[in-house]
Amino acid sequence: MHDKALPDDIIQRIHTLEEKYAAMGQDMRSYLDGLIHSDYLTYWDYTHLDVLLSLQNPRTTFPDEKIFILYHQITELYFKLILNEIEQLAFSPGLTGEVFKLRIRRINNYFRHLTDSFSIMIDGMEKEQFLQFRMALLPASGFQSAQYRMIEMASTDPHNLVAWSERDALRQEPDFQVLLDNLYWQRGGRELSTGRKTLTLRQFLAKYSKTFLELMDRYRDHHLLARYHSLPDGERDEELTNLLRHFDQLANVEWPLVHLKSAARYLNRDPDVIAATGGTNWQKYLPPVHQQLIFFPELWTEHQIRDWGKGTASGN
Numbered sequence: 001m002h003d004k005a006l007p008d009d010i011i012q013r014i015h016t017l018e019e020k021y022a023a024m025g026q027d028m029r030s031y032l033d034g035l036i037h038s039d040y041l042t043y044w045d046y047t048h049l050d051v052l053l054s055l056q057n058p059r060t061t062f063p064d065e066k067i068f069i070l071y072h073q074i075t076e077l078y079f080k081l082i083l084n085e086i087e088q089l090a091f092s093p094g095l096t097g098e099v100f101k102l103r104i105r106r107i108n109n110y111f112r113h114l115t116d117s118f119s120i121m122i123d124g125m126e127k128e129q130f131l132q133f134r135m136a137l138l139p140a141s142g143f144q145s146a147q148y149r150m151i152e153m154a155s156t157d158p159h160n161l162v163a164w165s166e167r168d169a170l171r172q173e174p175d176f177q178v179l180l181d182n183l184y185w186q187r188g189g190r191e192l193s194t195g196r197k198t199l200t201l202r203q204f205l206a207k208y209s210k211t212f213l214e215l216m217d218r219y220r221d222h223h224l225l226a227r228y229h230s231l232p233d234g235e236r237d238e239e240l241t242n243l244l245r246h247f248d249q250l251a252n253v254e255w256p257l258v259h260l261k262s263a264a265r266y267l268n269r270d271p272d273v274i275a276a277t278g279g280t281n282w283q284k285y286l287p288p289v290h291q292q293l294i295f296f297p298e299l300w301t302e303h304q305i306r307d308w309g310k311g312t313a314s315g316n
Contacts (some may be wrong), residue, residue, distance in 0.1 A: 055073065056069045056070055062129040063129070064125040064129040067125050068133070081106075081110050082110050085104075086151065086155065088103060089224060089227060090223065090224065091222060097231055097235030097236065101240050108250060115250060118259075118262065122261055122265055143188065143200055143204070144200060144203070149185070149208070149212060151251070152251075152295075153215050155225070155251070155295045156223055156296065158183075160294065161179075163184045164292045179216070180212055180216070186201065189201025224244075224295065225295060248295050248299070252291075253308070256291075257288065257309075288309030
């Protein structure tokens with residue numbers, strides 16, 4: 001029996017593979033031998049499913065603690081998706097308005113899923129279970145999400161993240177360490193009674209300060225606001241403006257507000273219960289009207305900025 005001749009497209013692919021491996025100084029035949037003996041890829045191996053499903057390790061025996069862990073892990077995965085889009089946007093060598101719109105739509109979609117799904121945290125746990133297992137998790141807090149801080153730092157000029165009371169005074173400050181020390185969320189990590197840094201904040205800064213400073217420097221001229229301004233005038237059209245405004249609204253109004261609603265449901269009782277947040281001053285830290293945090297202030301009117309957090313803005 002004679003071997004059937006290979007189709008031209010298969011032969012072309014073999015030549016392409018030869019060129020690929022030759023360029024790397026590798027022998028294509030060795031790789032083909034390995035392919036012959038390798039097993040098929042499965043879904044559970046590709047997604048590391050068994051490992052993923054083993055990463056929920058409650059600290060108590062309350063069943064709803066598993067909900068709490070899972071939702072925070074899901075949130076961090078969404079944050080990773082958002083950072084992946086920002087990374088590609090920030091360092092794209094041939095960035096166009098259309099590419100910008102594509103990736104901001106994706107980012108907005110991720111944030112919409114996050115805000116829409118937060119009812120899992122608001123209504124998805126028994127309150128009495130939460131109030132008991134949450135105290136076993138101190139001083140850990142969602143406040144310590146480094147990826148969320150990275151999203152903020154990669155989205156705008158760090159001066160826009162400075163606490164509102166210090167923003168004007170530090171508008172020209174060049175030292176990233178000074179800016180980091182005065183970022184708005186540092187004020188939310190203070191003890192309610194003394195104003196001192198909570199253990200939650202001290203742990204967070206000890207682990208991530210160096211990472212945050214390096215990220216600020218890396219995104220110095222590449223954060224989303226800078227990339228928006230780098231586009232030609234004709235590329236910064238109304239559609240892109242509305243998409244960025246919607247991102248601002250989702251990240252800096254709607255996302256904090258769903259957290260505030262959850263905190264009010266579970267924690268708004270007395271100081272002992274409020275301490276379940278690790279001592280963070282969530283009543284002042286979470287309401288967007290107190291922070292006036294806006295990634296793209298140039299895209300909003302003075303009136304809209306003045307009323308930030310009091311209502312919703314239109315967007316796509």
